Amino acid sequence: xxxxxxxxxxxxxxxxxxxxxxxxxxxxxxxxxxxxxxxxxxxxxxxxxxxxxxxxxxxxxxxxxxxxxxxxxxxxxxxxxxxxxxxxxxxxxxxxxxxxxxxxxxxxxxxxxxxxxxxxxxxxxxxxxxxxxxxxxxxxxxxxxxxxxxxxxxxxxxxxxxxxxxxxxxxxxxxxxxxxxxxxxxxxxxxxxxxxxxxxxxxxxxxxxxxxxxxxxxxxxxxxxxxxxxxxxxxxxxxxxxxxxxxxxxxxxxxxxxxxxxxxxxxxxxxxxxxxxxxxxxxxxxxxxxxxxxxxxxxxxxxxxxxxxxxxxxxxxxxxxxxxxxxxxxxxxxxxxxxxxxxxxxxxxxxxxxxxxxxxxxxxxxxxxxxxxxxxxxxxxxxxxxxxxxxxxxxxxxxxxxxxxxxxxxxxxxxxxxxxxxxxxxxxxxxxxxxxxxxxxxxxxxxxxxxxxxxxxxxxxxxxxxxxxxxxxxxxxxxxxxxxxxxxxxxxxxxxxxxxxxx
Amino acid sequence: xxxxxxxxxxxxxxxxxxxxxxxxxxxxxxxxxxxxxxxxxxxxxxxxxxxxxxxxxxxxxxxxxxxxxxxxxxxxxxxxxxxxxxxxxxxxxxxxxxxxxxxxxxxxxxxxxxxxxxxxxxxxxxxxxxxxxxxxxxxxxxxxxxxxxxxxxxxxxxxxxxxxxxxxxxxxxxxxxxxxxxx
Numbered sequence: 001x002x003x004x005x006x007x008x009x010x011x012x013x014x015x016x017x018x019x020x021x022x023x024x025x026x027x028x029x030x031x032x033x034x035x036x037x038x039x040x041x042x043x044x045x046x047x048x049x050x051x052x053x054x055x056x057x058x059x060x061x062x063x064x065x066x067x068x069x070x071x072x073x074x075x076x077x078x079x080x081x082x083x084x085x086x087x088x089x090x091x092x093x094x095x096x097x098x099x100x101x102x103x104x105x106x107x108x109x110x111x112x113x114x115x116x117x118x119x120x121x122x123x124x125x126x127x128x129x130x131x132x133x134x135x136x137x138x139x140x141x142x143x144x145x146x147x148x149x150x151x152x153x154x155x156x157x158x159x160x161x162x163x164x165x166x167x168x169x170x171x172x173x174x175x176x177x178x179x180x181x182x183x184x185x186x187x188x189x190x191x192x193x194x195x196x197x198x199x200x201x202x203x204x205x206x207x208x209x210x211x212x213x214x215x216x217x218x219x220x221x222x223x224x225x226x227x228x229x230x231x232x233x234x235x236x237x238x239x240x241x242x243x244x245x246x247x248x249x250x251x252x253x254x255x256x257x258x259x260x261x262x263x264x265x266x267x268x269x270x271x272x273x274x275x276x277x278x279x280x281x282x283x284x285x286x287x288x289x290x291x292x293x294x295x296x297x298x299x300x301x302x303x304x305x306x307x308x309x310x311x312x313x314x315x316x317x318x319x320x321x322x323x324x325x326x327x328x329x330x331x332x333x334x335x336x337x338x339x340x341x342x343x344x345x346x347x348x349x350x351x352x353x354x355x356x357x358x359x360x361x362x363x364x365x366x367x368x369x370x371x372x373x374x375x376x377x378x379x380x381x382x383x384x385x386x387x388x389x390x391x392x393x394x395x396x397x398x399x400x401x402x403x404x405x406x407x408x409x410x411x412x413x414x415x416x417x418x419x420x421x422x423x424x425x426x427x428x429x430x431x432x433x434x435x436x437x438x439x440x441x442x443x444x445x446x447x448x449x450x451x452x453x454x455x456x457x458x459x460x461x462x463x464x465x466x467x468x469x470x471x472x473x474x475x476x477x478x479x480x481x482x483x484x485x486x487x488x489x490x491x492x493x494x495x496x497x498x499x500x501x502x503x
Numbered sequence: 504x505x506x507x508x509x510x511x512x513x514x515x516x517x518x519x520x521x522x523x524x525x526x527x528x529x530x531x532x533x534x535x536x537x538x539x540x541x542x543x544x545x546x547x548x549x550x551x552x553x554x555x556x557x558x559x560x561x562x563x564x565x566x567x568x569x570x571x572x573x574x575x576x577x578x579x580x581x582x583x584x585x586x587x588x589x590x591x592x593x594x595x596x597x598x599x600x601x602x603x604x605x606x607x608x609x610x611x612x613x614x615x616x617x618x619x620x621x622x623x624x625x626x627x628x629x630x631x632x633x634x635x636x637x638x639x640x641x642x643x644x645x646x647x648x649x650x651x652x653x654x655x656x657x658x659x660x661x662x663x664x665x666x667x668x669x670x671x672x673x674x675x676x677x678x679x680x681x682x683x684x685x686x
Contacts, residue, residue, distance in 0.1 A: 049672065165567050169524055172561040176531060179557070183550035188539045190550055191531075214618065221614055224645050388645035392638050393660055395618065399625065400664070404674045412622045419618070428516065446553040453548040 005127060008355030012363055017057055021360050024061045025367050028068020032084045033076055033382045037220075037394060039069040039085070040326035040433075041212035045397055047205050047334055048404040055338045056356040062331050063314065063357060064364045067119060070270060070307045071368045072379060074111040078104055078299065079380045087270035087306040090278045094291065094298025101294050109240035110248050110296050111303040112373045118256040118304035119365040122311020125260065126318070127358055130347065133319040137344035142451035143462050145343075147469035147476075149445045152266040152322045153437060154476035159265075159272060160325075160431040164480055167434050170425065174435035177202050178442025185450065197410040204333045204439045206402055206411050210418025211425075211432045212326065213398040217391045218423055224387050240296075248300035254281055255304030263309025266316060266324035270306040277305035311361070318354060319344060323440070326433040333440045521568030528562030610644050617641060629679020630669075635661045 011017060031042045043062055050058035073088035078095035091111065098107040140148065157167035180191040181201030192198040255277045262273035281301045282288045291298045316322040321342030323329040335342050340350055347354055372379070402415045422432055456462035463469050535551045535558065617640045625633040639657040647653055668674045678685055 048674075052672075165564050165571065169561065169564045169568070172557055172564065175557050176554070176561060179554050183538075186540070186550045188550045190538050190554065191534055218611075218614065218618070221641075221645060222611055388642055388647060389656060391645070392641035393664070395621075395641070396634050396637065396660075396664055399622065400630075400668050400674060400676070403625075403676070404668075407675060409626050412625065416619050416622045420615075428520070449553055449556075450548045453552070458548065 001127070001131060004351060004355040005359060007352065008357070008359035009362075011056055011352065011356035012060065012360035017060055017356070017360065018363065020053075020057050020061050021064045021364050022367055022371075024064025025068040025071075025364055025371060028065040028070075029072035029075075029368070029372060029379055030382055031065070032069035032072020032074075032088075033379050034084060034387075034390070037216060038212070039066050040208070040330060040436075041216050041394075041398075042069070043327055043330040043334075044205060044208040044212055045394075045401050047330065047337070048401045050334060051337070055335075055340055055350070056353040058334065058338060059331070059353060059357050060360045060364075062334055063361065066327050066331070067307065067310050067361070067364065068368055070119075070310050071112070071115050071372050073306070074115070074299070074303050075108065075372075075376055075380055078107045078111065085270075085306075087274055087310075088302070089271070090274040090302035091299055093278075094293070094295050097292075097294030098296065098299065103294070103296075106240040106244055106296060107299045108376045109373065110244065110300045112369055112376075113240070113245065114248070114252045114255065114300040114304035115307040115372075116365055116369040117252055118259060118306075118308040119311055119368070120362065121256050122260055122263075122308050122314075123358060123361040123365065126311065126315055126361075129315060130319055130354070130358070133315065134344040134347040137320050140344070140468065141466070142448040142455065143466045143469045144472070146445060146448040146452055147463055147466075147472035148320060148322060149441050149448065151472040151476040151479075152316070152324070153434065153441065154479045155266045156324065156437055157431075157434050158479040159269075160433050162429055166430045168480070170430050170432065171434040171438045174438025174440075175442040175445065176438075177207065177435075178439050179446070184443075184447075195410070197408055200406075202414060202439075203405055203411065204330075204436065205405055206414050207418045207439055208326075208330055208333075208436050209398045209402050210415040211422030211436065213394065214415065214419035215422045215426055215432075217395045217398075218419075219426070220387055220391050224391070244296050248297050251281060251285060251297035251301040252304045254284060255301035256308045259305030259308030260312040262305075263312030263324075264315055266313075266322055269313065269325045270309040273305045273309035274302035278302050317342070318346060318357075321346070321444070323437060326436055329433070329437045329440045336440075518569050521565045521570075524565030524568065525562050526565075528558050528565055531561070532558040614641065614644050617644070625679075626677050627679055629681050630676040631661055631665055631678065632680055634664065 012021070027042065027046075028039070031037045031039060042065060046062065046065065050061060053061070069085060070087060073083060073085035074091050074095065076082050076084040077088040077091040078099050081092050081096040081099075083089045083092055095107050095111070098104065153171050157171045158164055160167060178201070180198055182189050182192075182199050189199055258277040258280055259270075259273040262276050263270065278291075278298070278301055281297070282291055285291070285297060313324045313328050316324060317328045317332060321332065321344070323332045332342050340346065340353070399412070399415075402411050405411055424430075425432055425435075452462050453460070463473060532555065535554045538551050538554075540549055540551075617637060621633055621637045628636075635657045638660055639653050642656055643653050665676060669676045
């Protein structure tokens with residue numbers, strides 16, 4: 001393993017890959033700072049650029065943007081009270097209070113330190129855990145893989161959005177879109193309505209750019225017209241005292257640990273991990289009443305947690321080929337476009353690429369610390385670039401991204417449709433991530449389903465006869481129904497209670 | 504007006520969505536029948552096995568949105584708290600027209616129209632012209648009134664993006680109406 005890792009460093013430290021990692025970290029930080037533009041939309045926009053790159057380099061670019069965005073999100077949370085990413089919402093509670101008390105410097109410094117510790121921890125665990133998990137998953141047959149994907153989609157559906165039924169609807173819609181095109185087994189055209197452009201199927205980049213990039217442009221444009229943007233607090237110094245670091249260390253450790261655990265679960269993601277870690281922190285730590293008043297632990301904890309979670313989400317992605325959210329789903333799609341079949345075989349077949357990626361994550365975390373700590377005021381100033389100039393440019397670059405896929409007008413029209421549907425979905429609480437996930441996983445899921453049925457001679461019971469697949473399917477059901485049942489019974493209970501009281 | 508409100512109270516947006524989802528599911532399953540079954544081997548799942556599974560789950564979710572007890576809970580709540588969360592529309596002030604939100608949000612709808620127009624017309628109009636127009640319109644819709652800023656940004660950004668992508672990254676961007684000029 002260490003031999004692999006050293007070889008990985010050899011690739012990651014090549015000047016071009018180092019440059020790409022640096023560029024990725026910079027882009028990540030910038031989009032982390034910019035409210036409105038999230039990592040998922042940015043990754044979708046970057047996809048057309050990576051075709052000309054070797055797979056390892058492409059993957060380094062995408063992942064460095066992804067974990068880099070977690071660093072930048074805290075900056076605006078602390079200095080402006082506007083979270084750059086949803087994963088930094090919790091950071092505003094204590095972070096901005098610290099800034100108002102003139103302690104922006106320590107807050108930013110501890111966010112960078114916590115992020116570095118958590119990010120590095122996540123890579124270390126990935127280093128040791130990745131290959132064994134992948135090796136275990138090699139025993140999976142088609143039935144197990146189908147059940148695994150059902151489990152992944154079910155957790156994502158259960159944890160994103162407020163209404164599980166709506167999440168199931170969008171997951172199914174994504175899977176249904178994935179069935180458009182020529183069936184790879186029988187060669188039969190499906191849902192093409194005679195249009196030759198649809199025979200290759202609908203590219204996920206087209207849908208992802210429409211649903212993430214275009215809707216973000218429109219939503220931000222609306223905010224720009226309706227609201228004003230807050231003033232940026234300038235951080236005088238960016239040093240933190242040793243005493244405060246020691247004081248925050250237990251919170252960083254807990255944030256890292258819980259963040260990693262939550263982050264491994266598909267669908268949970270960085271944002272949920274910060275909420276869970278912060279709530280647990282309030283119960284575990286000493287003097288919990290200080291949290292929320294500008295306590296430095298209130299910055300250290302969520303910032304460590306979101307970085308640990310974003311690193312952890314790469315574990316199921318790289319070992320099982322199972323993405324946990326929008327950003328990792330797009331990475332998976334990118335891998336498939338580069339002709340790499342995601343899944344446990346990646347560690348065997350593309351060992352060089354995987355270990356180069358892991359090595360580059362060590363490098364990237366160090367780069368981010370070096371970049372972010374001294375340059376934080378420079379990044380914060382990006383906030384003052386008026387969004388009204390930036391958003392139309394994002395729009396144009398997204399359009400080029402779609403156009404460059406196959407130079408087809410149909411793609412542009414499909415993007416427009418995806419944008420409108422995505423806007424409606426985001427306005428009316430239909431989560432977009434499950435749709436993208438379904439669209440990307442659909443092909444492999446159908447393949448696993450049909451292979452399993454061929455082996456079982458057409459009997460659907462095969463999914464219940466294999467123990468691993470049975471456990472995964474039960475887990476999927478639990479995830480789908482438990483929150484609903486709990487919420488419903490509580491709602492029913494409360495509704496009945498209040499009605500009785502009112503009577 | 505009263506009649507409209509009564510209908511609105513009976514049907515929530517979620518139920519309409521549920522109905523639409525159900526109809527889409529039926530259409531999807533119907534279209535599955537039109538998939539040609541080439542080389543069908545008995546006992547081997549064909550190209551429509553998976554779509555059938557999806558269509559049924561999708562349709563059932565739509566049915567659930569249509570009939571779920573969500574509204575019942577909301578009504579119980581309403582009876583308790585004397586306010587309805589599920590049907591938030593207050594009686595519109597008299598004289599408010601149907602298109603009131605449209606006139607209020609005309610900027611927003613115009614932005615949508617500009618974006619859709621850009622996506623549809625870019626290939627024929629050509630990237631440089633379409634992009635310059637899009638940038639100018641978008642920035643002015645977002646409140647920029649100084650014409651030289653609008654024009655400058657549109658021209659400079661278009662040139663930079665075109666140079667970067669067409670010459671730097673070799674993306675084939677259509678010249679459209681500018682084609683005769685180049686030749």
